[in-house]
Amino acid sequence: MLWQVKAVSVLVNIILIVFIISSIPKGKLRLGKRSKSIVFLVLMMMILVFVSFLRKADISSFSVFFKITGSLLIFYYGLLYRSDIFLVLNRLSRISVWGMLLFLVLSFFAFSYQYWGDSFTFKGLYYFKTDMALAIVVFISFMLLNEKLSIFLKILLFLIGLYLIFLTNARVHILTGILVFVIYFFRRQLFVNLSRKLIVAMPLFLGVTLLSLIAYNQLVDSREGNNLKVELTSDDFFSESNSQGRSVIWATLLMDYAESNVAEKLLGKNLTEDYVIVNRWTGRDYGAHSTFFYLLIATGLVGVLLFVGIMVMFFRCIIFLTKLQEINGDQLLAKEKILFVTFSHLLIFLISSLTNTSIVFQQQTWFFMFFAGYCYNIRLKELIRHGSD
DSSP: OGGGSHHHHHHHHHHHHHHHHHHSOSSSOOOOTTHHHHHHHHHHHHHHHHHHHHTTOSHHHHHHHHHHHHHHHHHHHHHHOOSOHHHHHHHHHHHHHHHHHHHHHHTTSGGGEEEETTEEEEOTTSSSHHHHHHHHHHHHHHHTTOTTSOHHHHHHHHHHHHHHHHHHTOTHHHHHHHHHHHHHHTHHHHTSSHHHHHHHHHHHHHHHHHHHHHHHHHHSOOOTTOTTSOOOOSSSTTOTTGGGGHHHHHHHHHHHHHHSOHHHHHHOSOTTHHHHHHHHHHSOOOOOSSHHHHHHHHTHHHHHHHHHHHHHHHHHHHHHHHTSOOSSHHHHHHHHHHHHHHHHHHHHHHHHHHHSOGGGOHHHHHHHHHHHHHHTOHHHHHHHHHOOO
8 A cells, every 4th residue: 555655656666776776787788689679669668758757757757757667677677687587486476375365365354445436346455456456467377387286276276366356346357367377278389389379369359358348247237327337339438437437538638639739749748647637628536547548648659659669579579489499398397487477467468558557557567577578588598498507
């Protein structure tokens, strides 16, 4: 809950940045050929975010600036990481098991819930229900890598996680949780000819998403006035109940963007302008609720294109790693673990970004950016080709 205190948030990020800078290996940096383009794109993104911060340099903008910059710096940390990556994964897998059990215990206490619309939703010790749901999905992803757990216990903890996500009512993360589970159990088949599978999977994913929304409407209360329901109707597409009010927010941001001058359309306004715009048009204090719409307002079209370019580069790196030929079973296991974590967290981040400003949700971006950076780490290629130390 202290995460919502701006001063605490800024302090945590300052400590993080100091730690990362002090941990960067001294001497000449070893970067692979594939790393140079992504290093440049991430650096350009950091500069653009900094310029956006300068347009309105207050404490709220400062907090957002450090959250985004801290996550991008963690990408560089992963890129240059030299210690045992599997020790990190083992620790995260153990912590995740205990974390999920803690969340289950918290679900029995009234203080762990809050009203959102007409529904009583589970938030645990987090400020918002979405933070809670996202943390559960992250824990599921690392829990599945715990080699001491049997398949039965993994399935049981996964079902507990889905139940807790259902209590949060952050429905998009029911989908991401299931997606992570499926990726884990079919990872060996998935990472063969991944690029072809993605071409087939994308329309399939959209179809499953639509069916999930239809099924969700049958399970939850969809009475008039409940802003937790989902409506996809052509006659009332921008109703406040549609997508928990997100359609109103997004339409508002797009209207304001259309009225902006050329410089603002290209380079954005400032890091907290989304709240100002929504409040001015609707009288409500809501943010963009989408990384893509947020970046469009904060960093303009240039920022959105940079962001998309970085995500595409991450996908390309993952596809490149799937084509590396391992020598034995140990190297295959190492390769699959890194690919699973990076690929699943990339999908979690992108799916979450559709309906939330996930670029400032550090409980997920820290892990995602670290492993995305590690995909470009020259040690990973050596690890897959020659085995672990």
